[in-house]
Structures are given as C-alpha cells and as structure tokens.
Amino acid sequence: MAWNHTSTPLQVPLLGHLASPSSSLPVVAALAVVLLTTYGILYYAQTVRLGKNEPPVIPSRIPFLGHVLGMLLQGGRYVKNLGLENPHLPIFTLPAPLSRIYIVTSPSLALSLQRLPLTSLSFTPLIPHVTKRVLGLNPHTVEVISRDMDPSPGQPVGFLAEMADLVRETLAPGETMTGLLSGMEKEFKTLIGGYVPEQKEIGLLVWIRHFVAVATARCFYGEGNPLTAAEEDGLEEAFWEFDHGLGGLLVGGGGGGGGLWSGWTAKRAYRGRERLVKAVERWLLEGGHEREDVPPVVKKRVEIALKHGWELKEVARSEVSFLFAGIVNTATTSFWGVLQVVNDGGLLGEVRRELGVDGGKEKIEGGLRDKVLLEAVVNECLRLGSDTYSTRVVVPKEGVEVEVKGKEYWFKGGAVVQISGGTIHASKENWGEDVREFKPERFLKGANYKNFRAFGGGQTLCPGRNFAVAVVRLLIAMVVTKFEIEVVGGRIPEKEDGVLPVHILEPKERVMVKVSVRDGREFGDFGVTDRTGR
Numbered sequence: 101m102a103w104n105h106t107s108t109p110l111q112v113p114l115l116g117h118l119a120s121p122s123s124s125l126p127v128v129a130a131l132a133v134v135l136l137t138t139y140g141i142l143y144y145a146q147t148v149r150l151g152k153n154e155p156p157v158i159p160s161r162i163p164f165l166g167h168v169l170g171m172l173l174q175g176g177r178y179v180k181n182l183g184l185e186n187p188h189l190p191i192f193t194l195p196a197p198l199s200r201i202y203i204v205t206s207p208s209l210a211l212s213l214q215r216l217p218l219t220s221l222s223f224t225p226l227i228p229h230v231t232k233r234v235l236g237l238n239p240h241t242v243e244v245i246s247r248d249m250d251p252s253p254g255q256p257v258g259f260l261a262e263m264a265d266l267v268r269e270t271l272a273p274g275e276t277m278t279g280l281l282s283g284m285e286k287e288f289k290t291l292i293g294g295y296v297p298e299q300k301e302i303g304l305l306v307w308i309r310h311f312v313a314v315a316t317a318r319c320f321y322g323e324g325n326p327l328t329a330a331e332e333d334g335l336e337e338a339f340w341e342f343d344h345g346l347g348g349l350l351v352g353g354g355g356g357g358g359g360l361w362s363g364w365t366a367k368r369a370y371r372g373r374e375r376l377v378k379a380v381e382r383w384l385l386e387g388g389h390e391r392e393d394v395p396p397v398v399k400k401r402v403e404i405a406l407k408h409g410w411e412l413k414e415v416a417r418s419e420v421s422f423l424f425a426g427i428v429n430t431a432t433t434s435f436w437g438v439l440q441v442v443n444d445g446g447l448l449g450e451v452r453r454e455l456g457v458d459g460g461k462e463k464i465e466g467g468l469r470d471k472v473l474l475e476a477v478v479n480e481c482l483r484l485g486s487d488t489y490s491t492r493v494v495v496p497k498e499g500v501e502v503e504v505k506g507k508e509y510w511f512k513g514g515a516v517v518q519i520s521g522g523t524i525h526a527s528k529e530n531w532g533e534d535v536r537e538f539k540p541e542r543f544l545k546g547a548n549y550k551n552f553r554a555f556g557g558g559q560t561l562c563p564g565r566n567f568a569v570a571v572v573r574l575l576i577a578m579v580v581t582k583f584e585i586e587v588v589g590g591r592i593p594e595k596e597d598g599v600l601p602v603h604i605l606e607p608k609e610r611v612m613v614k615v616s617v618r619d620g621r622e623f624g625d626f627g628v629t630d631r632t633g634r
C-alpha cells in the first residue's frame with residue numbers, strides 16, 4: 101500500500117499533529133491557553149490568604165513549589181535573601197504544598213512570638229521527627245521521646261524535658277560550669293601548648309577544630325572517650341562527615357537506623373554517624389561512662405535514657421548528639437575568631453595587650469575575666485557566621501490567632517514558623533550600613549542582643565551559650581599568645597551560605613596558614629571564667 105499523506109491526526113494523534121502544522125496550530129494554541137489559565141489560577145491561588153490576619157504572602161513563580169525548591173537548592177541563603185529583599189515585611193507567608201511557612205524577620209516580633217504559650221507555637225512537636233532522621237532513632241525510642249515533652253507543673257516529666265533541665269542546670273554560669281571550663285583549659289594547655297608547628301602550610305579550620313573536638317570529648321567523656329581514644333582510626337573524620345551531611349539526613353529521612361533514601365542523600369554522613377554510634381556503644385558496654393573522670397552530666401544523661409527504657413545503642417545515638425552540640429559550633433566559631441584576629445595586625449595587637457600575657461612571668465598567664473574585646477570578637481564572629489533559624493510549629497490543628505503588640509496574626513495549624521536569624525544578622529536596619537563588615541566594636545557599644553540570634557531564643561535558646569563563649573575566648577587567647585600565624589593570601593573568605601543553616605557557616609574556600617611559635621613558655625593559669633557579658 102502506498103504511503104497515505106492524508107493519514108488523519110486521529111489515527112496517530114501525536115505524529116499527526118507534527119505532520120500537519122496547519123491543523124496543529126489551533127490545538128497548540130488551545131493547549132497554551134489551558135496551561136496559561138491553569139498557571140494563572142495556581143499563581144492566584146497561592147496568593148490568597150487563608151485567614152484575614154494571615155501574614156502577607158510572597159508568591160513564587162512556580163506556584164506552591166517554588167519556595168520549597170528554592171530552600172532545597174539554595175539552602176539558608178534563599179530565605180535570608182527573601183527577607184533582605186522585603187525589609188518592609190516583618191513577617192511573611194511562603195505558600196507550600198498543602199501548607200504554609202511563615203518567616204519572621206523582625207527581631208521584636210520574634211521575641212514576642214517566642215514568648216507565646218507552647219500550646220500555640222512550639223518546637224517540641226518537631227523533635228521526634230528531626231531526631232529520628234538525624235540520629236536514626238528506632239520507633240520505640242521515638243515513641244519514648246514523644247511522651248510528656250512539654251509538661252505543665254505537676255504533670256509527668258518525659259525524657260526530653262528531664263534531659264533539657266539537666267543540661268540547662270549543668271551549663272548555667274556557676275560552680276559546675278566553671279569545673280567543666282577548668283577541664284577545657286587543662287585539655288587546651290596540653291593540646292595547644294604541646295603543638296609543634298610543621299614547616300608546611302596547614303588548613304586553619306582542620307587545625308583549630310581538632311583542638312576543640314579533642315578537648316571537648318576528653319572534658320565530657322574522659323580520657324578514654326569514644327571519639328579520640330577508641331582503637332579505631334578515623335573517628336574524628338567520621339564525626340565531621342556526619343556534621344557535613346546533617347542537612348541531607350534531615351531532608352532525606354532515614355529513621356530506624358537510616359533508610360535507603362537517607363543513605364542516598366547523605367551516604368557519608370550516614371556512615372560516619374553509624375561508626376560513631378558503634379564506638380559510643382562499645383564505650384558504654386565497657387562502662388566508660390562510669391569512670392571517675394567522666395563528669396556527672398554525662399553519667400546522668402545515660403542514667404536518664406536507660407530509666408526511660410532506651411536500648412544501649414539508642415543511648416549511644418543520644419550521646420553522639422551531645423558530642424555534636426558541644427563541638428561543632430564552638431569549633432567553627434573558634435576558627436573564625438582566630439582567623440579574624442590574626443589577619444588584622446591592629447586587632448591582634450589590641451587583643452594581646454588586653455590579655456596582658458607578655459610580662460616577665462615564668463609562664464604564659466592571662467586573666468580572661470573582663471576581657472571585653474575578645475568577647476566582642478566572638479560575638480561578631482557569631483553574628484556574621486550564623487544564619488540559623490528558630491523553628492516552631494503551629495500547634496492547634498485549626499490554626500491560631502495571636503495578638504502581638506496590638507496586632508492580630510493568624511497562623512494555619514501544623515504550619516511552620518521560622519525566625520530567620522540570617523536576615524536579622526544581615527539587615528542594615530539592625531546593624532547599620534557596614535553590616536557586612538567584621539567590626540567587633542559594635543559589641544563594645546552596648547550592642548542590642550535583641551538583634552542577635554546565634555544561640556536561638558525562647559524555648560530553643562542554647563543551654564551551652566555561656567560555656568561556648570568562654571571556651572572560644574579561651575582558645576583564641578591561647579592560640580594568639582602562643583603562636584605567630586600568617587594567613588596565606590591574607591584574605592578572609594566568604595561564608596558558604598548555600599547549605600541548610602544548622603550550624604555556624606564554614607568558609608567557601610580553604611584557609612591555609614603558616615604557624616610558628618611566638619612564645620616558648622609553658623601555659624600557666626588563664627583564669628577561664630563562667631562570666632560572660634550576656
């Protein structure tokens with residue numbers, strides 16, 4: 101049979117359209133109209149407020165999906181920039197599939213919202229989901245931590261509430277915290293004092309974070325700690341691999357020891373975490389936590405978890421999370437602090453003068469009490485390095501109407517409210533035209549801590565904040581008095597803000613340094629103190 105040129109579109113629909121341009125035109129046009137109309141409807145639909153007082157909506161070019169995609173692809177930078185591009189909006193709504201995300205960029209509104217009762221906005225409903233994914237907790241443990249999370253007075257106290265009280269009490273300024281700080285000072289003396297510089301250039305971040313990781317692990321888990329004293333090699337690297345893939349574990353899921361999805365999104369983090377969990381489990385099995393040099397806080401943490409029916413492997417997961425909280429942010433902040441000080445001759449001179457360690461004493465000694473410049477350095481590093489969110493979920497299923505400073509706001513039930521620390525820290529309104537510059541002196545002129553969110557706030561305010569500031573100050577003081585450090589290239593790199601901002605941001609490029617000994621004396625007493633300016 102001859103080829104039939106008149107074969108109709110009905111016989112082979114798609115090919116028919118291609119083969120017959122004149123007949124396909126109306127169909128293409130109709131399709132375009134349908135698509136454009138659908139797009140228009142969806143675009144409009146995402147702008148509709150679900151309640152009269154719902155915060156103003158910022159629509160996305162890809163209706164309902166665009167903002168979520170932006171967050172996934174650009175990390176914390178996406179919301180930070182949205183906030184900076186809309187300085188007139190103290191709070192706004194991002195439409196998401198079947199839900200909303202409310203972004204708060206006004207510091208005073210943030211303070212008021214975080215004071216609302218936990219029956220309106222709370223972080224705790226998220227904890228089981230977050231910890232299950234990040235730590236790979238099994239369903240039984242998740243069920244245990246989901247009990248009595250926010251008890252009212254007189255009600256049974258669940259695992260989370262009991263643990264939070266213990267950590268808060270231990271790390272509040274006072275005798276217990278001072279004891280832990282003395283432990284950190286002792287470890288730093290050995291590690292920093294015993295460091296013999298290499299001839300070659302070294303990576304500053306790796307160098308500094310090693311000091312913090314080892315000192316913290318020894319201080320909280322004793323000399324035989326599972327991170328640095330285990331027979332197995334490479335656990336410190338495993339720790340940082342876990343840290344770097346945390347966002348992937350969080351987004352990818354992976355409860356009950358980690359599923360295929362989390363393995364795919366954060367394979368290395370998953371492997372690193374599981375190696376650490378095994379090491380801590382072995383340490384617990386051998387009674388490591390019962391040793392004399394392990395402080396009461398860790399002994400009690402283990403005791404509380406066992407009392408609440410946790411299996412030993414799950415207790416190990418909880419301790420990996422405590423090690424993580426104690427090390428990661430302190431290490432990265434210390435890195436930025438040392439870098440900023442040694443890369444600015446003027447600042448370095450002032451810090452050394454303030455420390456007053458260059459006198460004729462036999463040992464390097466300095467009183468850290470009242471050393472305000474060093475504390476200002478730490479705070480400014482935290483401001484510039486922290487894009488952290490404080491996240492809350494809207495508890496009542498039917499949504500909630502709240503009044504804040506005479507204004508009504510309505511939030512959809514189950515939606516997420518995020519206080520954008522990144523926007524607050526980078527806003528010219530809050531910090532002035534020179535907001536992008538490193539200027540510790542802004543913290544000397546009675547800085548307003550209302551605009552400072554590096555430690556979160558309200559229900560999730562970091563219990564380790566005073567301890568952390570004291571440790572970072574101590575580390576910078578010891579490193580800059582003991583060593584001369586030349587930054588190769590003499591430049592401070594940008595921060596990598598395209599990640600999920602779960603911790604202080606790292607640099608975009610590696611910072612290499614040359615280290616030499618400046619003061620050959622041993623370290624004496626540095627007078628580490630629990631008193632900080634906050």
Ligand code: HEM
Pocket residue numbers: 264267271425426427429430433482488489490491553554555556557559560561562563564565567568569604
């Ligand atoms: C510069 C160092 C540090 C920074 C910037 C920092 C920051 C934070 C932030 C922002 C949160 C709240 C997270 C959220 O809202 O979800 C937090 C929570 C926490 N931090 Fe820190 N932190 C630091 C050091 C420490 C240290 C040294 C410890 C312990 C030794 C610690 C223990 C904790 C704990 C246990 C929580 C969870 C609190 C809870 O949910 O009850 N942090 N930290």
